[in-house]
Amino acid sequence: MDRAVHLRSAVALAGRFPALSGVDLDVALGEVVAVLGPNGAGKTSLLRTCAGLLPVTSGEATVLGCDLRADRTQVRRRVGLLGHDPALYDELTALENVRFSVRAAGLGTERVGAALDRLGLVGRLGRTPVIRMSAGQRRRTALAVLVARGPEVWLLDEPHAGLDADARAFVGALVGEAAASGAAVVLTSHEPDLSVPLADRVVVMRGGRVDDVRDGGRCVAGAADRVLVAVRRDDVGVA
Amino acid sequence: MSARMRSVTRWVGASAVVTTALTVWLGLWVTPPAEVQGTLARLLYLHPPIAWVALYCAFGVAALSSVLYLWHRTRSLFWDRLGASAVEVGVVFTALTLVTGSLWGRPTWGVWWTWTARLTSTALLLVLFLGYLALRRVPADPEVRARRCAVAALVAFVDVPIVTFSVDWWQTLHQRGTVLNPGLTLKVHGLMAWTMGLGFLAMTLVFVWMLLVRYRVEALSDRIGDEELEVSLSERWAEGSTPVTPVATTPVTTPVTPVATTPVTTPVTPVATTPVTPVATTLRQPAGGGR
């Protein structure tokens, strides 16, 4: 199965609200897709749907070969979601959070140290409870959880938000690595400058559906700038 | 709800009114006063039937619908609506059971309330299912609410025998024989038995009628919800723009189509070969620790 995500006219509900109003999207394994769009366009809901969190009520929806309409729970341990609100326990340290998550997934704990090392969460910072960390450090901890788990589909909701320049560059490297290792990456962003160069394709969402698809900067050499101009002109990323 | 169901509802309603009126007439005017309790015994044409409806019909239906909802092969919002309607009617009937029992108890025992096993467990049951109604009133997505409520009803229902058993035991160990047994003080006369039987029929019909009406209200409000969903779905779809003239090098046109008419094909772009310029592969360890 080389198709990581397959959505056809997918409608997903968040409570009584049609967060996705009919999305068509295919993402191959090894591909990076950036999702742009104004606030409320359904970017986060798209990621949550792919993670098997939002119920799909009509259309087709398959992630990693699992039909989301039949069983949403099977796909969950195979994807990794970096949400707005990092899935961390405040009282636990970065080390404990990553270790809990890795053990929960049934993986060996030897991956924990390496992941923390890569995110610079070592020494005193690694032993600090998450609640005493800054927002950026918390996000890095959440990224470390993802790195340690090594999911087959990476769903990153605004991965650049709140990170310093180093960490942003690191996100870029991470995305590239994940794709190179054969995982699919879907990331949302309000910052086309950062996300478009990383992507094979750029998807623009409006009104809970895919409104436009463009090539990303990773695909066509030199296209990044032109895409940026085009996307900017559409005023994407500004509500 | 179909026209046939509506006419069934009407017929059940009409027969409920007729049988109730007959019970009242027989109970108040035709039957003689009981030997021991006099006119007070007339309450017994009503109290046991109400209790029967509350404890067996209503909560039985509620428990059964919860199980059927939770079992994946019979999962349908039909069971959720039916269960919720049954609990609602059941709560009314349980309250009536307590009130009629209390009205009877005051002249008989001299107090409005005694801590007998039956009274206590009925009161607990009322509180249990009031909790269910409180939970149901919390706004939520219908499926989520249905799941939550089915579990709550089932858990409450599992509790009923435990409550009954423990309260029974608690009472017999500590208040043995302080209370009259209501069933034995009444010698049931032939006509009285008929009236009581009619009372059971009347209350059951009233229950079925209330259940049908309540179900209909529930189904209609769900339909309004569904229609609102349709509207908000098409509104949301329309938020998207008409296709913008593509400026990017390789344009991929995505025609704007209404939901679920023509599937839009989005070609899968092959994996890029241009590598990302390697940036930092590891983050520098920051000088300071956590704030």
Next chain:
Amino acid sequence: MWRDALLVAGKDIRIELRSRVALWQVLPFAVLVLVLFGFALGPGPKALRVAAPGLYWLAVLFSTVLATQRSMAIESGEGTRDGLRLSGIDPAGVFLGKAAAVAIQLVAVQVLLGAGIVVLFDVHVQTWWLALAASVLATIGLSAAGVLYGALSAGLRVRETLLPLLVLPIVAPVLISGSRAWSAAVSGAVASGASWLKILGPFAAVYLAVGVALYGPLQEVA
């Protein structure tokens, strides 16, 4: 399931050890309830001694509500709720783990309350094994029912007010059986006291079974 349960229980206990909510809030609250009952019933030692088992269990029930609320608050963040669902942990394991963590806290509460009624109300327990057996069974039942209902009201904005209304009637049999068994343990009437274990045992078993079976659908609150 058991491995997952251990993992979740370990995480909850570690969080508790670090935040000390049980230590600084639940335990003092339990003692406060005892003292307030003392005020309500007056200083006559006889009335207090008779009422002590009931007061003890009432205080345990209130503490159960608090401990359950805290146990759910740990998972109440948007991220952590998703995180638990995405983690791949068996829902039955989550249920057992959280119930175990609540049970451990309730044991601490009961040790303190037991000392409390001995010191404050001058109660002498004659049959220790009976009191202990009742406590163990009741603790299992209370934590299972508490966590089950906690999950039911998790994520609701009215959680704080709804949970007591839902949980307290459900655990009424524990209050009845627990206080009767303890009364018997105090007076030494072993035979009548032991029969109450026949309610506490099934109560615990039933709610453990229901929780293991139904926690999965409850977690799916989108």
